[in-house]
Amino acid sequence: xxxxxxxxxxxxxxxxxxxxxxxxxxxxxxxxxxxxxxxxxxxxxxxxxxxxxxxxxxxxxxxxxxxxxxxxxxxxxxxxxxxxxxxxxxxxxxxxxxxxxxxxxxxxxxxxxxxxxxxxxxxxxxxxxxxxxxxxxxxxxxxxxxxxxxxxxxxxxxxxxxxxxxxxxxxxxxxxxxxxxxxxxxxxxxxxxxxxxxxxxxxxxxxxxxxxxxxxxxxxxxxxxxxxxxxxxxxxxxxxxxxxxxxxxxxxxxxxxxxxxxxxxxxxxxxxxxxxxxxxxxxxxxxxxxxxxxxxxxxxxxxxxxxxxxxxxxxxxxxxxxxxxxxxxxxxxxxxxxxxxxxxxxxxxxxxxxxxxxxxxxxxxxxxxxxxxxxxxxxxxxxxxxxxxxxxxxxxxxxxxxxxxxxxxxxxxxxxxxxx
DNA sequence: TCTGGGGTCCTAGGACCC
DNA sequence: TCTGGGGTCCTAGGACCC
Numbered sequence: 001x002x003x004x005x006x007x008x009x010x011x012x013x014x015x016x017x018x019x020x021x022x023x024x025x026x027x028x029x030x031x032x033x034x035x036x037x038x039x040x041x042x043x044x045x046x047x048x049x050x051x052x053x054x055x056x057x058x059x060x061x062x063x064x065x066x067x068x069x070x071x072x073x074x075x076x077x078x079x080x081x082x083x084x085x086x087x088x089x090x091x092x093x094x095x096x097x098x099x100x101x102x103x104x105x106x107x108x109x110x111x112x113x114x115x116x117x118x119x120x121x122x123x124x125x126x127x128x129x130x131x132x133x134x135x136x137x138x139x140x141x142x143x144x145x146x147x148x149x150x151x152x153x154x155x156x157x158x159x160x161x162x163x164x165x166x167x168x169x170x171x172x173x174x175x176x177x178x179x180x181x182x183x184x185x186x187x188x189x190x191x192x193x194x195x196x197x198x199x200x201x202x203x204x205x206x207x208x209x210x211x212x213x214x215x216x217x218x219x220x221x222x223x224x225x226x227x228x229x230x231x232x233x234x235x236x237x238x239x240x241x242x243x244x245x246x247x248x249x250x251x252x253x254x255x256x257x258x259x260x261x262x263x264x265x266x267x268x269x270x271x272x273x274x275x276x277x278x279x280x281x282x283x284x285x286x287x288x289x290x291x292x293x294x295x296x297x298x299x300x301x302x303x304x305x306x307x308x309x310x311x312x313x314x315x316x317x318x319x320x321x322x323x324x325x326x327x328x329x330x331x332x333x334x335x336x337x338x339x340x341x342x343x344x345x346x347x348x349x350x351x352x353x354x355x356x357x358x359x360x361x362x363x364x365x366x367x368x369x370x371x372x373x374x375x376x377x378x379x380x381x382x383x384x385x386x387x388x389x390x391x392x393x394x395x396x397x398x399x400x401x402x403x404x405x406x407x408x409x410x411x412x413x414x415x416x417x418x419x420x
Numbered sequence: 421t422c423t424g425g426g427g428t429c430c431t432a433g434g435a436c437c438c
Numbered sequence: 439t440c441t442g443g444g445g446t447c448c449t450a451g452g453a454c455c456c
Contacts, residue, residue, distance in 0.1 A: 031424035038424070054423040072424090099456045186454050217430055219454075246426060295423060342425090 001115060001138050001165065002235075004145040005088055005122060006102030007081075008133045008153065008160075011039035014080045015070050017131040018408045027068040030055055033250050034071050034400050071404040075383075077101075079409040080130065087126050091118065096235045104142055106235050119152075119161030138163040140170075142233045143226035146183040147173055147201065170229060174202035184223040189216060201227055241279050241348070247271040248342025252400045254293050256337045261290065262325060266390035268343035269324040273317035274378075276345060277371060282313040282354050284347030286320060288327035293339035304331040312357055313349060316367035317374075320345070321390050 026043035094106035119136035137148025180190035289305035
């Protein structure tokens with residue numbers, strides 16, 4: 001048996017932990033830049049607010065005080081997530097951290113235990129130690145655990161735990177699960193399947209293998225097997241190293257200033273460098289992309305990208321920024337106003353196996369030392385104490401975050417301000 | 421006026437090899 | 439008229455996840 005444990009309305013619940021007065025109130029959390037809604041409390045859901053709604057569509061409700069709004073506070077959610085995972089792992093050493101708010105737990109070595117009780121224990125301990133409500137779903141495959149979790153959240157509101165452990169329960173669970181709620185069936189496929197008369201997860205399992213393979217590839221076939229209790233998607237106990245890394249942002253206002261975009265791109269490249277170093281990788285390819293505002297009907301749309309081959313693979317922010325600026329100069333056109341830009345590094349390999357070239361000038365070794373010191377200082381002293389000159393003096397102007405809560409668990413100075 | 425960010429996997433088709 | 443067989447690698451596009 002596998003369990004899927006996840007935080008209910010995770011970001012919204014994190015905000016509530018530190019402001020108990022928000023309990024029972026409709027609250028939403030916004031994306032970076034305060035653009036769209038990415039998390040909602042149950043009360044906000046009850047008001048009919050949908051995931052991904054642009055904030056300006058609910059301005060009226062906000063002005064009337066009927067709904068409370070928070071900018072996203074990722075340092076807080078990340079730290080809360082880490083603490084929550086610690087608790088999860090106490091219940092099974094075989095854990096896969098699947099996303100910021102959910103994890104699979106493998107109970108296959110536990111024999112025939114009382115899963116319902118186990119789920120209730122997990123929920124109680126997380127509630128007590130972290131203060132975030134969670135739901136727990138048990139099933140014989142990861143896909144079934146996902147379905148059980150959904151049922152727990154939707155129907156088992158008293159316990160928050162659901163167990164699917166017999167063929168009879170599987171059938172019942174599949175019949176009450178809409179096809180679009182199945183893990184692995186997204187918007188396109190559920191639309192397609194509904195046209196074919198497939199409404200529930202159960203209907204899907206009645207389709208022939210050839211039909212599924214033909215229209216949905218082996219991925220669809222795996223989902224069918226998983227729904228029938230045959231495990232095809234293995235646990236990943238250690239997070240795989242990333243094959244590509246990207247940092248991108250939407251700008252608060254569209255701009256045609258090369259200097260502004262270049263500084264932003266320098267920050268994105270530096271961020272990619274930091275992420276590369278944290279997983280001990282170097283990159284062979286660096287892509288810079290930018291685009292104008294696709295919602296702007298008055299001005300022509302322009303989107304472009306350019307990829308640089310890095311002969312001497314690197315994770316040095318200094319190198320990456322230089323390459324990024326080279327790429328930017330190729331695609332930047334002054335006549336457009338840019339709304340979004342980003343940097344992606346790919347062709348990653350372990351830094352230990354970095355390929356040397358004939359023309360290696362040894363600068364990489366020097367950079368490595370500088371980067372090590374920079375990363376250490378930044379880790380110890382808070383956010384980006386030391387950075388590269390091209391990144392500019394302040395990063396604050398890149399992000400609109402008007403309603404951000406304090407970094408309660410990671411920034412004691414902010415917490416102190418609140419207490420005063 | 422205002423619309424997020426960061427990933428993965430699979431397949432088909434083209435280019436190339438002997 | 440008839441035009442081999444068996445591969446690999448790369449890329450773009452489409453699907454999915456949170």
